[in-house]
Structures are given as C-alpha cells and as structure tokens.
Amino acid sequence: MIDEAALNNAEWCQAMCAAHGRPGTFGPRAWTNARRTPLYYPDAVTLTDDASVRDVLDSIDREAPGATVKDSFARLDLAAEGFRPLFEARWIHxxxxxxxxxxxxxxxxxxxxxxxxxxxxxxxxxxxxxxxxxxxxxxxxxxxxxxxxxxxxxxxxxxxxxxxxxxxxxxxxxxxxxxxxxxxxxxxxxxxxxxxxxxxxxxxxxxxxxxxxxxxxxxxxxxxxxxxxxxx
Structure with missing residues (x-):
C-alpha cells in the first residue's frame, strides 16, 4: 500500500509542478524533476522500496540550492551525497x-x-x-x-x-x-x-x-x- 500512496503523492507533485510549467518525469522506481520544484515540493519521490540513490539523484538539479528528496520508504542514506534529513512522517491509510x-x-x-x-x-x-x-x-x-x-x-x-x-x-x-x-x-x-x-x-x-x-x-x-x- 505504501507504493500506491507514494505514487499518488508523486502524481500530486506532478500536478503542482505542471501548474508552474515544469512537470517532472515518472520512471520505474522514482518520480524526478530536472528543474527546481516549487516551494515545499520535492525534486524526487521514490516509488518502490528498491529505488536507489542514483535513481533519485542522477535526474535532479543539484546545482541550484535547496534540492529535496522524498524517500517514501525511509530506506535511502543520502548523507554521503551531502543531504541531511529534513523531517520524517508516517504514511496513513x-x-x-x-x-x-x-x-x-x-x-x-x-x-x-x-x-x-x-x-x-x-x-x-x-x-x-x-x-x-x-x-x-x-x-x-x-x-x-x-x-x-x-x-x-x-x-x-x-x-x-x-x-x-x-x-x-x-x-x-x-x-x-x-x-x-x-x-x-x-x-x-x-x-x-x-x-x-x-x-x-x-x-x-x-x-x-x-x-x-x-x-x-x-x-x-x-x-x-x-x-x-x-x-x-
């Protein structure tokens, strides 16, 4: 069920980004956006529990400040890539x-x-x-x-x-x-x-x-x- 919730949330992120003229891309394991997303919206969302660091980081803009990744399964460790945890939450159903x-x-x-x-x-x-x-x-x-x-x-x-x-x-x-x-x-x-x-x-x-x-x-x-x- 978390994968369904993550996909649904990524679809909302896509709608918000599209409204700003910068839609993202759905891949097999992650939704990503090559351009900086609107305030409060992630640059990547993992869609499967086997999504890798490369699945999320290779397709986003890491030059502009403020890149964020929503790790939907809380399984990635992005510290070595220069990221820090911003917040944690619980999926609900x-x-x-x-x-x-x-x-x-x-x-x-x-x-x-x-x-x-x-x-x-x-x-x-x-x-x-x-x-x-x-x-x-x-x-x-x-x-x-x-x-x-x-x-x-x-x-x-x-x-x-x-x-x-x-x-x-x-x-x-x-x-x-x-x-x-x-x-x-x-x-x-x-x-x-x-x-x-x-x-x-x-x-x-x-x-x-x-x-x-x-x-x-x-x-x-x-x-x-x-x-x-x-x-x-």
Missing amino acids: RPGWLPPTETEAPAGTTWRAVGTPEGLLDWALAWSGGDADEAALFRAGLLTDPYTKIVAGYDAEGRIAGGAVLTDNWRLTGISNLFAAPGVDPAEVWAACLTQVDAGSPVVGYESGDDLPPALAVGFEELGPLRVWLAA
Whole structure:
C-alpha cells in the first residue's frame, strides 16, 4: 500500500509542478524533476522500496540550492551525497470499506470543490494564513488537472473553515495540504474532507507530530515511515 500512496503523492507533485510549467518525469522506481520544484515540493519521490540513490539523484538539479528528496520508504542514506534529513512522517491509510466517520464536519459549514481562480486564491490565502507568497503556489492550472480536486468548507458568512487537496487517480484518493481555520477542530476537517471522496475509495496521505492524531481519530491507520532529505 505504501507504493500506491507514494505514487499518488508523486502524481500530486506532478500536478503542482505542471501548474508552474515544469512537470517532472515518472520512471520505474522514482518520480524526478530536472528543474527546481516549487516551494515545499520535492525534486524526487521514490516509488518502490528498491529505488536507489542514483535513481533519485542522477535526474535532479543539484546545482541550484535547496534540492529535496522524498524517500517514501525511509530506506535511502543520502548523507554521503551531502543531504541531511529534513523531517520524517508516517504514511496513513483509510480503507474504502470503512463506514462514514462518526466525527461531524464543522458545524454550520458547507463543503464543496473550489472551481474558480478567485475561489482558489481565497482558499490558498486561508491555507497559508494570509501569506501571499505561499498562496501563489496554487495556480489556476490546478483547477483543470484531472486528478486534482481542491475542497473547502464555508461557514454562513462565506469564510473558509478548512480545506484540503484531493488527488484521485481512480485507484485511491490522496489527501494533502489539509488545514483548519483557527478554532476549528482538525479532526472535523478530516471528517468533512472524507465526505468529498468518492464512496468506496481508499484514502491515503501522510502526517507527523500533532497533525497525525486527528487523522487517526477518523479511521486512518499508520502504514510506515517516510523521510524527506534536504541538500545541505
């Protein structure tokens, strides 16, 4: 299942990079990008547990600063290549056969897909806490990507209570970039996002630290570790 989650996540990275005019390449063991990727997005993602150092490093730009590698199986040692661990997280999975969660969506909110550039900007500003530079990551091309659905919950005043990105590749759905507005329980946002997933679809993602328990509270289970490396 980790290989499916890693592929789904790489497909989201591809969508983000394509929206910035620099798509990557899928190989048999890794997704890589020969150009520096947008902020927070890796230059390589391992897709199989036998991916090698050369599979990820030979096809990325190591001259520009800030290269990162998402080691989906936490098996690579990139220290000798001048990288250091940036963070670790846990892959999570919720089977498609599980019944709906008993956790309810934030009270008084209406959840739907974001469909316009203006709506996407509002979503991105809510996601970034008002940081316009970070919000600029989310470009209008994402709205036409066939794998990507960006969802948000709106209160009665039209304010965004939370949201996430759903990456649906017709095998499973990945949830990423999930956020809750101040005062909103993240577990309620997880529950609400699950209502936007096609019935019966398995759901995957990854989280760490304090962001992990809210996902586990709505039925996700841990699959295993991943590690992100940063060029020192």
